Amino acid sequence: MKRTKAEQKQATMQKLLEVAREHFSEHGYAEAPMEDMVKTAGLTRGALYHHFGSKEGLFLAVLESVQQEIAERVEAEAASSGDPWEQLLLGCRAFMTAAVEPRNRRILLLDGPSVLGWDAWRRTDEQNAMRLLREQLELMRRQGCLKPVSVEALTHLLSGAMNEAVLWIAESPDRRQALEESVAAIALLCEGFKK
Template sequence: MKKSKAEAYETIVKLVEVARKHFTDHGYVESSMEEIVAEAKLTRGALYHHFGSKKGLFQAVLESVQAEIGERVEAEAAQSDDAREQLILGCRAFVAAAVEPRIKRIMLIDGPAVLGWEAWRRMDEENSMRHLREQLQLMQRQGYLKPVPLDAMTHFLSGALNESALWIAQSPDDSQSLEETMSVISLFLKGFDND
């Protein structure tokens, strides 16, 4: 009997939800497909049908994590009408989200290791970096940002945010490290103000 689109969607959502918990708690390597499908009350066949493999399931989980972070960044940035402040709020939201235990292992540790650096970078470019570039472009159009090459600045700032998130995640006082990171990012960005 063929499943309806709604049932297939429900199966996908359930597998991603349960897998995310397992990948967060145990990491990719130690997560068992048998335990994931058992907890989801589904079969391995359902997992293979929708994702092809454990790696395919992990990629779907990472995509959902990146989408969640993107929503959080947009929501935080939307709290201001000032383009500069939007960028700072968005950067803070990204770094704060990336270091949360339920996100950092999937996005920062296992993501590049499981999918490979190139695939991970492509996903990052399609999500976080795309929004970052759009914001920098808006700031440049509005005259807030010096005329710098946007692709170079986007990659530079994205790399700084990702590396800062990794550093903060290992810090014994992550709230202090987050504040220090944001003060450095703010100082850096002021150097590019067109004032």
């Protein structure tokens, strides 16, 4: 059965995203030539420009897909419990675990802010992980689980703490231990807001 133009377009874009993610993860943005990516994908530079506008546009699309994938993992982990506090901590653990995985770490933590700039990186974070964190905290506020505190301020506080923690975890010689210490610290921090 022949694919429609829309299906062909989607398949081309998906192939470029998959190949680019591998190259950006392994080599970093600066050391991932467009020629290598389009050759590996079996496409042309024209296809990359047509669908993404530039190498930076392709990188932004890859970052957005990484952010979205991490958000889906956070949501799935948090949903495995019915307790709001446990949901919050499971979501925090899922975020930190996913952020430091080799296929995400360089794109999310290193190249994302430096290639796209802090504002663009924050927008993608706000649309995904931060959005979920805010929604969870808002739900907890409505359920009476939080002390009187600004949900917006708490969202930024916890998000900033976790973003800094994952940078530390990624550089730690013992990432597993650093992750466990970070999860314990986040849990202790959150205890102060528990009603």
